[in-house]
Amino acid sequence: MYTLGIETSCDETSVAIVNKRRVLSCETVSSLNFHKKYGGIIPEIASRKHLKFIGKVTQSSLKKAKIELRKIKLVSVTQGPGLIGSLLVGVSFAKALAFSLGVPLLGVNHLFAHLFSPFLNRKKFNFPFIGLVASGGHTEIYRVSDFDRIEVLGKTKDDAAGEVLDKVGRFYGLRYPAGPEIDKLFQEELVDKNLFRLKKKEDLSFSFSGIKTRAIYIYQELSKAKKIKALDKKIILSSLQYTVINSLINNLTKALIENKINTGVCGGGVVANSYFRKVVSQIAKKRGVKIFLPEINYCQDNAASVAGIGEYLYQKGYKSSYQLTPFLK
Numbered sequence: 001m002y003t004l005g006i007e008t009s010c011d012e013t014s015v016a017i018v019n020k021r022r023v024l025s026c027e028t029v030s031s032l033n034f035h036k037k038y039g040g041i042i043p044e045i046a047s048r049k050h051l052k053f054i055g056k057v058t059q060s061s062l063k064k065a066k067i068e069l070r071k072i073k074l075v076s077v078t079q080g081p082g083l084i085g086s087l088l089v090g091v092s093f094a095k096a097l098a099f100s101l102g103v104p105l106l107g108v109n110h111l112f113a114h115l116f117s118p119f120l121n122r123k124k125f126n127f128p129f130i131g132l133v134a135s136g137g138h139t140e141i142y143r144v145s146d147f148d149r150i151e152v153l154g155k156t157k158d159d160a161a162g163e164v165l166d167k168v169g170r171f172y173g174l175r176y177p178a179g180p181e182i183d184k185l186f187q188e189e190l191v192d193k194n195l196f197r198l199k200k201k202e203d204l205s206f207s208f209s210g211i212k213t214r215a216i217y218i219y220q221e222l223s224k225a226k227k228i229k230a231l232d233k234k235i236i237l238s239s240l241q242y243t244v245i246n247s248l249i250n251n252l253t254k255a256l257i258e259n260k261i262n263t264g265v266c267g268g269g270v271v272a273n274s275y276f277r278k279v280v281s282q283i284a285k286k287r288g289v290k291i292f293l294p295e296i297n298y299c300q301d302n303a304a305s306v307a308g309i310g311e312y313l314y315q316k317g318y319k320s321s322y323q324l325t326p327f328l329k
């Protein structure tokens with residue numbers, strides 16, 4: 001069954017064709033370049049660009065998959081969370097497409113689509129598992145009994161993991177999004193473990209705003225004294241990334257132990273981080289657990305994950321009405 005997925009929650013306009021979790025095409029155009037000078041995503045620009053790109057991206061996805069439109073049997077679309085104007089473009093387009101083809105429509109959760117991403121192009125997966133989503137807007141940890149039975153175990157009380165890297169990176173002169181830039185400059189041997197300490201806590205929540213403020217404060221102090229050097233930047237940003245990534249990994253490990261579950265599944269932009277991937281595979285080996293990560297292409301927002309989870313939920317009996325409306329949170 002060919003499923004067409006549509007993702008427009010932020011700056012990526014993405015359309016994919018998936019069949020039995022196999023990705024036949026996933027075409028993505030980002031409006032990132034139009035936002036770069038503002039240091040973050042401007043919602044109005046993002047929605048206008050989605051409108052401009054979505055028809056062409058759909059055509060190119062069909063062409064790449066060598067599938068005719070009439071062969072599509074399900075349209076799956078990101079319903080939320082995301083930017084309202086951006087979501088509206090995707091949801092409206094999906095409704096029109098499903099209606100004109102006479103096929104079912106399914107609105108899916110953006111965060112759960114990230115959680116589905118490791119299962120693309122893969123044959124088997126089992127429940128339950130502990131899920132971790134770390135992106136620019138969200139940092140959450142779940143107990144997943146099935147994709148329609150997801151319990152939130154913890155989430156961030158303030159900033160998301162990617163958001164901290166992006167916001168601090170901007171202060172240190174990096175371009176938006178700074179997450180991938182910090183990943184490149186990260187050097188484990190430069191990490192000062194005392195620079196950013198997180199408070200010990202009992203639950204599975206996250207909190208990054210304290211270390212964000214500290215990183216910005218250090219920058220201001222050093223630049224006031226005109227003392228900031230390239231090496232300082234590397235030390236500070238490597239130490240920041242170290243703390244953020246280890247906080248994610250500590251909570252993931254804690255959730256696996258507390259719930260006596262031996263499978264972890266991670267998704268979202270931050271999961272592309274090289275240090276995260278390295279430590280996760282070390283932990284998996286050390287603890288004898290399985291941790292599934294998405295292919296690098298499917299860490300960021302993408303329609304293949306949306307089509308994949310849509311196909312899965314449709315086969316469990318879910319579908320949406322044409323009254324489908326986006327949600328923000």
Ligand code: KG4
Pocket residue numbers: 010134135136137138161162163165166177178179180183268269270271272273274299300301
């Ligand atoms: O999942 P995503 O594409 O969009 C949201 O749903 O937010 O995630 C984007 C976030 C950004 O904050 C970006 O800085 C971060 O993922 N990111 C990374 C890396 N690649 C993207 N963070 C750390 N290391 C990376 N390699």
Ligand code: ZN
Pocket residue numbers: 110114135136268269300301
């Ligand atoms: Zn996302």
